[in-house]
Amino acid sequence: MAGFAMASWAPMVPYAKARLHLDDADLGLVLLAFGGGSMLSMPAIGWLAGRYGNRRVIGAAGFLMCLALPVLALVSTLPLLAVGLLYFGAMLGAVDVAMNAHAVDVERLQGRAMMSGFHGLFSVGGLVGAAGMSAMLASGLPLLACALFVSLAIAVIVFSQQASLLRGAAATRGAAAPAFVFRLPRGLLLLVGMLCFVIFLAEGSMLDWSALLLRDFRGTAAASAGIGYACFSVAMAVGRLTGDRLVARLGPVWTVRAGAALAAIGFLIAALLPWEATALLGFVLVGLGAANVVPVMFSAAGRLPASAPAVSIAAVTTLGYAGLLLGPALIGFVAHATTLPAALACVAALLLLVAASARVVRR
Known part of the structure; x- marks a missing residue:
């Protein structure tokens, strides 16, 4: 549901840019609101999930998210677009x-690594969202009708699956959550969060700029x-659905090192070679490479003994979403000063730094 909802926004970006007559710098600035909304909500959500359970938070936020995409399809001013992205x-x-x-x-209950597989289903949702929205738009359906259909699908998923979620599993470990919610991460948690920052920036580049690279x-x-984000999502889904076995074979360090390097190569191919087919190939390599890093x-953050999993994950995810917050704006400004391909080549350089820092996940 989450991947489906987020990816449905990607084909809508060029429409929003054209409707509001934005240049790359303006678009990058307003896209700050998307990551900003996530970052503002995450510390409080870590506390709420630790106190009341993940099931209630997923259900309430999932239903409220249904309002976002129809609003984003209708807004006609820059402030309203920013507010809509903040809420989304x-x-x-x-x-x-x-x-x-x-x-x-669930990993604790099963006694084995399962996180890559779960994130693989997020990517499957991304594939369905990007490809489905693109197909509806290509068929001539109005943008608002497409957004309403996506919102209805989100509501059906939340309603049908919420009863199967674990009840209160996090709450019993969440008594200490308030002591950790607003504390800045330190040590290993901070280092992992900074690596997440770069990976989320790379994934956000695919969400917000892949369609514009292909079109312009x-x-x-x-x-x-x-279709560019759809190719990225297919590759990421394949990588994550096979990722638990890959992590078991290679170990976490080489999974991060090889994955970040492959994603960097993908960005360079998409940015430097002037054909649509090579851009799509680059997006595939980015998806395969980035698939299992996060x-x-x-998983490592969620197993730290000092706090409830929701609180540790909120800290790491907040740093990661800072990549979504700052990344679109930075890429937009660099693209405005140079070109969009040059800006995406800079993302490749950051991913090489992640590959060089992979040993941090050994512990």
Whole structure:
């Protein structure tokens, strides 16, 4: 549900840019609101999930998220677009923290690594959202009708699945949560969070800029430009659905090192080669490379003994979402000063730094 909702926004970005007559710098600035909404909600959600349980948070935030996409399809001014993205980011951030904390509970009950597989289903949702929205737009359906259909699908998923979630598993360990919610992460948690910052920035680049790269630099029609994020999501889903076995074989350090390096190569191919096919190949490599880096980090954070899983994951995810907050704006400003391909090449350089820092996850 979360991947489906987030990816449905990607094909809508060029429409919002055209409707409001924004340049790259303006668009990058307003996209700050998406990551900002997530970051503002996450510390409080870590506390709420630790106190009341992940099940209630997922259900409430999931239903509230249904309002976001129809609003984003209608807004006609820059302030309203910013408010809509702020709200969308806040609800998606709430679901994100609670569902990952819930995944840690399930891993504990099963006694084995499962986080990559869960994130694989997030990517499956991303594939369905990007490809489905692109297909509806290409068929000629109005943007608002497409957004309403997505919102209805989100509501059906939440309503049908909420009863199957664990009841109160996090609450029993969440008594100490208030002592940790507003404390800045330190030590290993801070280092893992900074690596998440870069990976989330890279994933956000795919969400917010892949369609524009295809449309403005590779000659793809606007209605079909969302296929770039769909290719990224397919690759990420494949990588994550096989990721638990990969982590068991390679170990967490080499999973992070090889994955970040492969994602960097993908960005360079998409940015430097001037064809649509090579851009799509680059997006596939980014998806395969980045697939299992964040699941490895989230599992490690969720097992830290000092606090409830929701609180640790909220801290790491908040730093990660800072990449979504700052990344679109930074890429927009660099693209405005140079070109969008040059800005995406800078993301490749950051991913090489992640690969060089992979030993931090050994512990």
